[in-house]
Amino acid sequence: MKNILGREIPDYIEGYGKVKPFNGASASYGIKTKSKVKLTSVKPGDKKLLSSINEALDKVKIKDGMTISFHHHLRNGDFILNNIVYEIAKRGIKNIKIAASSIFPIHEPLVEHMKNGVVTGIVTNYISGPVAEAVSRGYLKTPVVMMTHGGRPRSIESGEIHIDVAFIAAPTADSYGNINGVYGNAACGSLGYAVPDAQYADKVVAITDNLVPYPACPIEISQEYVDYVVKVDSIGNPDGIVSGTTKIAKDPVGLKIAQMAARVMDASGYIKNNMSFQTGAGGTSLAVAAELEKIMKDRGIVGSFAAGGITGYIVDMLDEGLFRNLFDVQCFDLKAVESYRDNPKHQGMGGSMYGSPSNKGAVVNNLDVMILGATEIDTDFNVNVTTGSNGIIMGGSGGHSDTAAGAKLAIVVTNLVKGRLPIIKDKVTTITTPGESIDVVVTERGIAINPKRKDLIEKLEKSNLPIITIEELKDKAEKMTGKPEEVKFSDDIVAVVEYRDGTVIDVVKKVLG
DSSP: OBOTTOOBOOSEETTTEEOOOOOOGGGGTTOOOSOSSOOOOOOTTOOOEESOHHHHHHHTTOOTTOEEEEOOTTGGGBOHHHHHHHHHHHTTOOOEEEEESOBOGGGTTHHHHHHTTSEEEEEESOBOTHHHHHHHTTOSSSOEEEOBTTHHHHHHHHTSSOOSEEEEEESEEOTTOOEESSSSTTOOSOOGGGHHHHHHOSEEEEEESOBOSSSOSSOSBOGGGOOEEEEOSOSBOHHHHSOTTOOOOOSHHHHHHHHHHHHHHHHTTOOSTTOEEEEOSSHHHHHHHHHHHHHHHHHTOOEEEEEEEEOHHHHHHHHTTSEEEEEEEEEOSHHHHHHHHHOTTEEEOOHHHHHOTTSSOOGGGGOSEEEEOOSEEETTOOEEOSBOTTSOBOOOOBTHHHHHHHOSEEEEEOOSEETTEESEESSOSSOSBOGGGOOEEEETTEEEEOTTOHHHHHHHTTSSSOBOOHHHHHHHHHHHHOOOOOOOEEEEEEEEEEOTTSOEEEEEEEEOO
16 A cells, blocks of 8 residues: 555555554644553644633533533642633533642632532532532532542542543643742642642643743642633732641640650651651641650761651651652642752652552551551551541541551541540541551550550560550540530431442541431
């Protein structure tokens, strides 16, 4: 056969296979492949920069029943989700599924969209505020699906979640779709949770309030994944981007818990050169980091890495030489943003690299110690961070289950009683993280070790720490508060709680009353 240039080309070449004849340079664009990663159909000379969100909605052919995704690197300062869904609702479009890595109180307008049928499905890793309350009351047509930070990219990569359009809030972008989170009025640091969406969504729209000349550097999400760019006045409120939970505990109880947790880490043998560590952004968890810092300085210990959502406290440990590197999936405060921008030892990572159980090397699998929080814990060491004791959704796993599964030592730190309610119960209201992944529970009134960790029991019994059983902790708590009344639920399921591998670990039912 002859190709378009008149060259004689065989139909089949031994050792090569079936031949596809050249059909002109312009014919190469938009060819389908077997790759899981979508190919761009942008041709030389094509313009990606659009004039408005509405033009972007036209370009992606937004329609009923689509799944659209958003990301929470702007946290409670995000404007993008609300603005996009508002424009979709104005078009009369219905039955939209929102695949947002997290939902915050600022996303309250979603409640009305849930009531009027614009939004009928939500997939998320964490949900709080009015939207969580509305879901708990049954306002969403279908149960919200609650994933983990590692489970979400796994499901995107496997095709379990098919994203039609990903809308990425870009603190800085150029006209060809290169994005970073370290410059601009809404600089937020790592864009880790948007990475799998950019790679696998059918269409990707970058929305920025800081359009810079090409190329935008550094590049966190590259032009090869982005279909369109839209310039808007503002993508978010910088005051809402910083987490409200990144203050170290100063109260005597929180400090006592932190000191005991550090002693548990030490007695267990994990505070040593090349150790790896992650802690949450809550006050007691950060106080544990402060206690660890003292020990490492006193002994001249240098760790391999700290990971997760990074705070200024962890940045200080990097700057002091206590860790060689940081792995950052989201920045929790401005010091972390600045460090991520300026220090090459402060590395970004996508959500899949962070915690997916299905890739070839999740960072969580290399953690020595993880410090976790809890809303409730039961006598089987199951942990709830999804619902409050009243049954209302108030959070979600985030990286809780991922890090607990990967770390060699997973420690839950918590007051024994919060708000006059016992934290240790016979059965938690909702299981977020299975007890088999939790090794130690540290409270101000005692420390419980999971019976399966006989090695830890042997080591810690030789210490002077107040080691007691989880049942004894529960009894201590109930003597202080009494046994709380059981929450009453209907049979209606309002949320499905997925474990990181996509299996269902629990469901949340509609609260009565």
